[in-house]
Amino acid sequence: MKQLILGLAATLMMTTAHAEPTATGDLGLVIERAKGSVLLVDQSDRAALARIEGLGDLSHASLVYSPDQRFAYVFGRDGGLTKIDIVTRQIVNRVVQAGNAIGGAISDDGQLVAVSNYEPGGVRVFDAETLEMVADIPTDSKTIGLVDAPGRRFVFTMWDSGETWIADFNKGDPEITKISDMGKNPYDALITANGRTYITGLFGEDGLTALDLWAETPEPIRVLPDYGRGQEEMPVYKMPHLEGWALTGREFVLPAVGHHEVLWIDSDTLTETGRTKTHGQPVFAMARPDGRQVWVNFAHPLNNTIQVIDSVSKDIIHEFKPGPAVLHMEFTPRGHEVWLSVRDANKVMVYDTQTFEKLREIEADSPSGIFFTARAHRTGL
């Protein structure tokens, strides 16, 4: 395997301004959580191109891309919002917009970047060009589950009050629609890829709550009433990531809470259609873009393992141990390869999804989230 290991030092290019003609369709950024840096990577070459430093606290960081796939907006845990130019490989702007932030989103026209904050609670919206604040939406609550929706809208949910708000920027100043009774202590949410259905996970009670954003007046719809912690006491950090939900044809795959299994859910009726036993407590269950496979990683201490499930038979067809602390997976846009962050091996690993062969190891410092630029063209990522 030695020959597959690319020495980062040897392959890193200068992080000073870079002005070669560059196409950005197959690039990506990997969060290096301990260092406060991101690694610019190239899918086609399976290589690291540059490290960009100085992004603050990147524990639990995420990012979105501009529609031209030139700029990344990185949301740090410390409230930092950093704009990176991946063509010149430099930070072009950075603001610390709150004390404690938890993710962001970009409007469908690419002009507005929104950040969801714990402290002070609420959402702040910035001009994507200048990072000047264009709207401040205080919510008197920790605010979670922020996503973009078609039509220059953002949707987000309040941990304390159990409300979901829709902020519509179509006419300039936001029009806010408030939906109450989403459930007790929503802790995360997702929007389906078509931007129609918004679903919140609940920490304070079992079940999930869905909203049909195509309805004239969206109303909370309780689904999967048995889904959740049940009688078990578990810390929040073990709740599965909802954004990892996988859509395979007509079904979603949903990591169970606290149990060693994934649940199959009819995407239309949001009712359970089956379960598959897994190696441990699933964290992410990610569908390959064609939906034929679902890749699952697991919570500590079983987080050195990946299982692959066939979405037709619902059987596990492959299991392997990439290394200690597999935190995240990202498929190439058409699904022929998958990149894994193996944090405690300080490596990103690239696998062929047909043969399961390891194609490359790339050195990275405590890698966590992997974000390919194709996300620029998807809703809710």
Next chain:
Amino acid sequence: MKQLILGLAATLMMTTAHAEPTATGDLGLVIERAKGSVLLVDQSDRAALARIEGLGDLSHASLVYSPDQRFAYVFGRDGGLTKIDIVTRQIVNRVVQAGNAIGGAISDDGQLVAVSNYEPGGVRVFDAETLEMVADIPTDSKTIGLVDAPGRRFVFTMWDSGETWIADFNKGDPEITKISDMGKNPYDALITANGRTYITGLFGEDGLTALDLWAETPEPIRVLPDYGRGQEEMPVYKMPHLEGWALTGREFVLPAVGHHEVLWIDSDTLTETGRTKTHGQPVFAMARPDGRQVWVNFAHPLNNTIQVIDSVSKDIIHEFKPGPAVLHMEFTPRGHEVWLSVRDANKVMVYDTQTFEKLREIEADSPSGIFFTARAHRTGL
């Protein structure tokens, strides 16, 4: 409206080598069918950037993009295969690979470009880097409906023999699987966005034929037995474009053959669920990426009109006349705008899909197909 018209002469940049830092995520190419040229456009700026000439006969032309969204492979009617670098804005290679060609595809790993030929009938496969031929697959038939499928596969169908072939390049040399009895004179085909279902339209009889590419041994499945020309005699050029099929949540929208309506089809069972009367014979019925709207254009002489259908109510919610000969529509990847080719106005027009307001007119010479680079990351486009 004058102020919206961008003079092409004023905005065109030199077509000589261009080496500014460029991001390619929001670019696109418009086929200029009469001139044998393509127009490089920028979605965010709603502008033409450059014209690239010398591509031969571009009547009925199409193109695909490399995974990095840097190179376009243009398939001309005359058998020409032209590789364009949209960063330097130049033709980098061109081969005339057959006498009469009808479209192409690129493998999921971006390494193979395949072209479907009438004369001589068959498929030829080229190295995407060099355009050297790596496989010649004669079929003794006009070959249509060529698409890429996950796993380095191409699928295509024979007009004369009614066979569909799957060419699997996963191990280097292609392994060919032949499926017979697809129906009489298949004239076009599509693959669903997840790469699972391949559907052929038939000229020689009514009905459509589907293949489940996830099956161990795919078998022809006859669906929609009443779909087709019926007793009417119509020339081939009025058969609707199958690749225009729109997926809206759980349903496809299918242009009727010869009738002034579109059909709604359950995507799972491939049975009809409803019809919507339209202004004329539909040519393309394209879903906005979120699936909420379907935009329809029409055959001559009603081809100056667009109708927009709401996919929930199935009612027509908007109708307008962009100008003479609206040939093609392309949505921005997240659907907030749509670009229309209005051939006989020599313009591409850009509309807001929420307000239906016209945002820009861009001069173009007899524009037909519009292809945005986001297609690089989709299967079967």
